[in-house]
Amino acid sequence: MTRSVRAPLIGVLVAAAGIALARVLAFDVHALHHADAVTLHDFVSLDRESIYNVITDIAHVADPAPYALIGAVLIGLALARGRARVALAVLVILVGSAVTTDRILKPLLAAPRYDSLLGLRQIADASFPSGHGTAAMALALCAILVASPRTRPYVAAIGALFAIAVSYSFLVLGWHYPSDVLGGFLVAGAWTSLAVAALRFADARWPARSGRRAAGRLLARVHARAAVATLIALLVVLAIVVAAVAPARAFDFVSAHTVFAVGASAIAIASVAVAGVVAAILRD
Numbered sequence: 014m015t016r017s018v019r020a021p022l023i024g025v026l027v028a029a030a031g032i033a034l035a036r037v038l039a040f041d042v043h044a045l046h047h048a049d050a051v052t053l054h055d056f057v058s059l060d061r062e063s064i065y066n067v068i069t070d071i072a073h074v075a076d077p078a079p080y081a082l083i084g085a086v087l088i089g090l091a092l093a094r095g096r097a098r099v100a101l102a103v104l105v106i107l108v109g110s111a112v113t114t115d116r117i118l119k120p121l122l123a124a125p126r127y128d129s130l131l132g133l134r135q136i137a138d139a140s141f142p143s144g145h146g147t148a149a150m151a152l153a154l155c156a157i158l159v160a161s162p163r164t165r166p167y168v169a170a171i172g173a174l175f176a177i178a179v180s181y182s183f184l185v186l187g188w189h190y191p192s193d194v195l196g197g198f199l200v201a202g203a204w205t206s207l208a209v210a211a212l213r214f215a216d217a218r219w220p221a222r223s224g225r226r227a228a229g230r231l232l233a234r235v236h237a238r239a240a241v242a243t244l245i246a247l248l249v250v251l252a253i254v255v256a257a258v259a260p261a262r263a264f265d266f267v268s269a270h271t272v273f274a275v276g277a278s279a280i281a282i283a284s285v286a287v288a289g290v291v292a293a294i295l296r297d
Contacts (some may be wrong), residue, residue, distance in 0.1 A: 017213045021294050024206030027077065028199045035199065036122055036141060039192035049190045050128035052276030056184040056191075057134065064185075073182040075148035083152050091159045098215055102208040103155045109204045110151040114142050114197060134187050143189040146197025149179035150284065154205040154291050161297070168236070169292040176284045181277070191276045195283050202287045209294055 038045045060068075073079065084107045091100035123139035153172025160168040181195045 015239070016214050018210050021206040021210040021213065024290060024294060025203050025210070028203035028206060031199045032118070032142065032196055032203070035192055035196050039141065039190065040124055046126060047130070048272050049192050049274065051272045052191045053136075053184060053189075054130050054188065055273035056181070056277070058186075058189045059184050068182040068185050071178055072145065072186055072188070074177050075145040075152075078112070080148045080152065084155065087152075087159050096159075099158055099274050102212055103158060104115055104287045106155055106201070106204045107151055108129060108159075109132050109207075110147050110201045111144070113204065114144050114147040114200050118196075118200065119144070120141055136190055136193075140189055141193045142196030142200050143180075143183075143193035144197065145183050145188065146176075146180050146194040147198075147200045150198045150201035150287060151174040151204070153203055153288055157288060157292050157295065158205065158209070165292055165295060169288045173284045173288040176288070177281050180280055180284070191280055194280055197285050198287050202291065205291050206294065209291070268271060
């Protein structure tokens with residue numbers, strides 16, 4: 014097994030182990046389950062009539078019809094660039110992720126997770142992993158796969174923000190526990206890593222005609238640093254804006270909702286980590 018194939022296969026194993034660990038912690042460890050419920054409760058408390066339509070539209074971007082449409086666009090872009098293998102990989106990732114989450118893992122791992130804090134807004138037994146979380150991350154990772162080495166780091170940053178926005182939106186709507194989102198991210202990450210391994214194997218066995226791989230890797234390193242700097246700058250600016258608009262309210266909210274702050278941060282970090290790891294594997 015070559016080094017280039019080994020790295021994504023390790024990614025598959027790590028993602029699979031992460032799904033299993035998240036399932037055990039979220040369902041079987043009472044303290045963590047309650048923290049999950051507290052985070053969801055605080056997300057739901059953010060719902061306002063003024064933002065309801067916006068967050069609903071964002072959440073529904075991961076519905077089956079938009080998912081298929083965006084996926085078709087990504088496949089078309091890959092084909093237009095003469096990358097038939099990548100187009101096939103995108104199809105495999107999108108279909109494999111959706112089927113794994115909705116048809117296999119949800120019914121297989123279904124179990125009640127009642128928490129009195131949620132009152133009448135209990136989450137359905139078959140909610141882990143989140144289908145919308147899986148879809149959002151799968152689209153983000155496929156976009157990274159289709160992107161050129163020069164733009165890939167920027168696409169990874171935008172894709173991570175996209176997955177965060179979709180996930181936060183349906184959490185505010187009370188569709189899933191935060192742990193369901195993490196599980197969905199990992200399902201998409203596992204399938205993308207598997208597809209990358211298959212692409213690497215195919216390229217080694219039947220080399221594609223390309224004479225610019227070394228230049229592409231060099232450009233990817235340069236732009237990766239720029240993309241990371243851009244993402245950090247955006248997050249810093251967002252934090253400054255929130256603090257400037259309502260510094261006392263922002264501080265008081267975080268102080269009073271520490272568990273929520275940790276949970277929301279974990280989702281954001283997981284999104285950036287999954288997108289970043291896939292981009293790094295492709296840069297290798």
